[in-house]
Amino acid sequence: MPTTTLDVREIPPPQRHPKIHAAFEALDAGESLTIINDHDPKPLFYEMQAEVDAFDAENYAVEQRNDNEFAATFPKQ
Numbered sequence: 001m002p003t004t005t006l007d008v009r010e011i012p013p014p015q016r017h018p019k020i021h022a023a024f025e026a027l028d029a030g031e032s033l034t035i036i037n038d039h040d041p042k043p044l045f046y047e048m049q050a051e052v053d054a055f056d057a058e059n060y061a062v063e064q065r066n067d068n069e070f071a072a073t074f075p076k077q
Contacts, residue, residue: 001030001031001032001075002028002030002031002032003031003032003033003034003073004023004026004027004031004032004033004034005033005034005035005036006019006020006023006033006034006035006036007035007036008020008035008036008037009036009037009038009068009069016037017044017047020033020035020044020074021052024048024052024054024055024074024076027076028076029054029076029077030076030077031075031076032073032074032075032076033073033074033076034071034072034073034074035071035072035074036069036070036071037069037070037071037072038068038069038070039068039070040062040064040070040072041062041070041072042062044072045057045060045062045072045074048074053077054076054077055074055075055076055077056074056075056076056077059073059075060072060073060074060075061073
């Protein structure tokens with residue numbers, strides 16, 4: 001499955017979700033977006049689950065790499 005990675009740690013917080021949504025929208029079905037974040041993106045997971053029909057919530061995965069680095073993968077159906 002092709003994956004696009006987006007590191008949002010240097011993006012100002014109010015601009016993160018719009019950039020993430022745009023990157024996810026640009027994916028083809030069967031691809032995924034992995035974001036690198038400075039916190040657990042659980043609120044984004046719930047937002048995507050509620051608002052984005054193409055988000056494959058069952059195959060979402062998040063990995064805490066250290067105290068300030070989380071890698072979350074958002075698959076697209």
